[in-house]
Amino acid sequence: MLAGARLLLLVGSAAAFVARGPAPLSPHAPAAARSGAVLAKKKAEEEGLYSDTVSLPQTSFSQRAMAATREPELQQFWSEKRVYERLCETNPGEPFTLHDGPPYANGDLHIGHALNKVLKDVINKYQLLRGRKARFVPGWDCHGLPIELKVLQSMKSKERQALTPIDLRKKAAAFARDTVDKQRASFQRWGVWADWSAPYLTLQPEYEAAQLGVLQAMLRRGLLFRGERPVHWSPASRTALAEAELEYADRHVSTAAHVAFPLLEGPPAAAAAADFDPFDGGSALEGAAVVVWTTTPWTIPANQAVCVREDLTYAVVEASDVQPSQLPSEPALPAAAEVEERVRAQGEVVRAAKAALKEGRGSKAEVEAGVAALLRLKSELQSGKPELQPGDSPPNLNASPLPHGARLVVAASLVDALSEAVGTPLVVAATLPGAALIGRHCAHPLSARPVPVLHAEHVTDDAGTGLVHTAPGHGPEDFAVGVAHGLAAACPVDEKGCFTAATEEAAGFAGESVLDDGNEAVLTALREGGFLLAAA
Secondary structure, rough: HHHHHHHHHHHHHHHHHHHHHHOOOOOOOOOHHHHHHHHHHHHHHHHHOHHHEEEEOOOOOOOOOOOHHHHHHHHHHHHHHHHHHHHHHHOOOOOOEOOOOOOOOOOOOOOHHHHHHHHHHHHHHHHHHHEEEEEEEEEEEEEOOHHHHHHHOOOOOOOOOOHHHHHHHHHHHHHHHHHHHHHHHHHHHHHOOOOOOOOEOOOOOOHHHHHHHHHHHHHHHHOOOOOOOEEEEOOOOOOOHHHHHOOOOOOOOOEEEEEEEEEOOOOOOOHHHHHHHHHOOOOOOOOEEEEEOOOOOHHHHHHHEEEEEOOEEEEEEEEEEHHHHOOOOOOOOOHHHHHHHHHHHHHHHHHHHHHHHHHOOHHHHHHHHHHHHHHHHHHHHOOOOHHHHHOOOOOOOOOOOOOOOEEEEEHHHHHHHHHHHOOOOOOEEEEEEEEHOOOOOEEEOOOOOEEEEOOOOOOOOOOOOOOOEEEEHHHHHHHHHHHHHHHHOOOOOOOOOEEEOOOOOHHHHHHOOHHHHHHHHHHHHHHHHHOOOEEE
């Protein structure tokens, strides 16, 4: 009966509610009013048998975070109450100051900024909780290529051509200041505590003056010297690049070349004489040439040395007298000389088209058509050869012929690799330690200039030939060898990436781009001189 009575009571209550409820809303009533009525009806329907028996806490604290609303309110509270400033001023502990390692003022924030600033904010707030007077001094790097590139990307081609260095710096400074304001607002929105009203900017005169003051103090203490070092360089931007700024073209293909450096007459180094058998390796070295392997043939004109490793074993090998039909190499192409001549002629056409484009007389379409024709000819030159399998070496189409009896010096563990590269069986005539080569000299293949054979720790026999072409002006390891042995850091390349006449060997290629025609010109000169053993 009780249940039935309760049920009747509920039904009666519901009926009474309906009877006493507001009149149905017109379809033309405001949307907010209609929505409120629907919610009220739904709430009434959801009330169950026990809703009036459940005791819930009555609180104004929202069950939802509502971060988009609450965070700005919280940050406004911090600002109005000067929470950060008061803690910095009144905390009883020792001062703790963290100067920001400044981000570039060159664009919007990203996840890297978040990781950086949140970690620093955790450190600072931890120090504040420990009672220390912790301050975070934010800053921005307002100089450098990233900012200048952003400015240049926002300009049209004609505007960039008319831009002077002074105008570029002014535009970069204005861009940096605008970016600082945007990034600062974002950092504050993240809830990071800092002295946002007084950041340091590297373009501020007082900051630059302080830098000059530190530089002067270093100079007076003898900590500065003028020297040289290799740097990453962008021919397109004509500026030095940091390691993090490097971008490599995915489709770029380098030409790997085996180049012979003829050994000049001379005794081995005295330090190695005790371990060197003159009746074995000594006689075998007469008339021999050391072989270097490089993927940057354009650096050969800057060569200053050949490096070996004193504890590696090297072999003096001879080209076998096996007939060409017996060689385990790929068959020669019919009429290859004729196709090669067509490739050479088409290469000249492409170079002329590129020159005309640079002078404003040609078109990009003409260059692209010429390059496509050149690629077709090169493909034709390779036609008829078996398809390369994974791990196979590409056909050696541009090498100088290796005469019978020619003697070459290579790491003993890489004799087979060299034989495959040059397409000729090689017979080991003698072996000798790397120490026996140190102190000798080779003739530079482009000028016959003597270049020394030196020891270097970075030489290995993992790949190549175990002998390293060394150009101190074109790489950090080469530069270190050059400094240790007093070699010139020759760099016959200008800011546009073109050869200059700075060295005797590069004079014949002056004006050629090292990444294009200049590289091919070096290979051609090596081939014509008989020093290019393989190129692929």
